[in-house]
Amino acid sequence: MNPKTLYGYTVLLAGFLTIAFFTSYSEETPNEAPLSDFGATTLPQTIQSVRLDKSFDFAGEPLPMDNFDVRERLDRELSVNAYWHSSTLLNLKSSTRYFPVIEKILKENGVPDDFKYLAVAESSLRNARSPAGAKGFWQFMKNTGAAYGLEINSEVDERFHLEKATRAACQYLKDYKEKYGSWTLAAAAYNMGGTRLSKELEAQGSDSYYDLNLNEETNRYIFRIVAIKEVLSHPQSFGFYLDNDDFFEPLNDYQTIKVEGSIERLADFAAKYGVSYRMLKVYNPWLISSKLTNPKGKTYEIRLPKKKF
Structure with missing residues (x-):
């Protein structure tokens, strides 16, 4: 038998064995159960891109959505928060317990209501502790908290006192607003510190947050707050459905x-x-x-x- 004929038989035999193998495998593999068989144990979801065909603002200050870079940065944060299910779900549940307290103090101090979402970005509405030493809902460092009137010692730490810490945060933010002229830059300064922000504003020759090239965290910060605001304000639009008894009760009794x-x-x-x-x-x-x-x-x-x- 010549080599070409032998090669042809070999190819035909290999093809036959491959077909036989996969046919046998498919016959032995049980069919998948229909989704309806899983009943209430499933968490059905549809993965879609977030919608950006609307205007967005932070504290009444609009985002320049005609800028592709702004759109893409917001797209990232909306996608992260829309599909970060456990965190977003718990933030929604906690909002009924803590937002009424925070909203009242923000209003009393002339700070826009949107800053309640800054507290979510900082701590997920928990008395969090960061590796750097920031603590509480508003993540005050010790020296900053003390400078704004919070008692901090080995027995008392008012960074964990929601009302007192919120009042301190209001004054802190108002000081930055007076210094930088916008609530957006005030929030950026809250995240990265006023000294560092001032240096970047001078070095980059811009007074718009959206034109600044800052550190990774602060570059994302405002967009993250806006994304949290959007998802928590319209949870069902992002697939979050909660009954009234799913929310955490206020601690007001x-x-x-x-x-x-x-x-x-x-x-x-x-x-x-x-x-x-x-x-x-x-x-x-x-x-x-x-x-x-x-x-x-x-x-x-x-x-x-x-x-x-």
């Missing part, structure tokens, strides 16, 4: 106990009022120790839930 002396053991203090140590800490996260010695004789207001847990 409490009594306030004024303390002017010291408390040797906060556990005993909680037990005296019939609540657990855990609930004492949940309602007063600014109490960071197991005691309150109060050496300066200050008056503290400690909240205790009326409902006993």
Whole structure:
């Protein structure tokens, strides 16, 4: 048999064996169950590109959506937050507990309502702690928090006091707004620091955030806040459906106990009022120790839930 004929038979045999193998495999593989068989255990989703055919603004200041770079940077942050399911879902649930508190203080201090979404960007509405030492909903560093009137020591850390920290954040942001002339630049300064932002503004010869080339985090910062605002304001447009009882309840059913002396053991203090140590800490996260010695004789207001847990 000549070599060409032998080669032809070899190719035909290989093709036959390949077809036989895959035919046998497909016959032995069970058919996939239809989606309807999974019932309530499935989380159906449709992956689509986010829509950018509208105007967007931050604190009443419009984004220049005719700039392709601006559109693409916003597209990135909208996509991340729309499809970052667990984080966005928990932010939605937490919003009913904390937004009313934050909104009231922002309004009282003349700060745009959109800054509540800055708190989401900073901490996901949690008393977070960063590796750099920033703490609380508004992620104050120790020196900055103290400069804006927050008490910070080994027993009390008011960066974890939502109302007091929000008032401090309002003043901080208003100072930056006065310095830079826009809420957008005030937010950028909040993220990267005023000194660094001033240097970049001078070096780059621009007074528009959208024309600046900043560090990676601050380059994304405003777009991230706008994306969070968009998703949390219109959750169903992004596929998030929650019932009323899915949202976290406000922590507003409490009594306030004024303390002017010291408390040797906060556990005993909680037990005296019939609540657990855990609930004492949940309602007063600014109490960071197991005691309150109060050496300066200050008056503290400690909240205790009326409902006993």
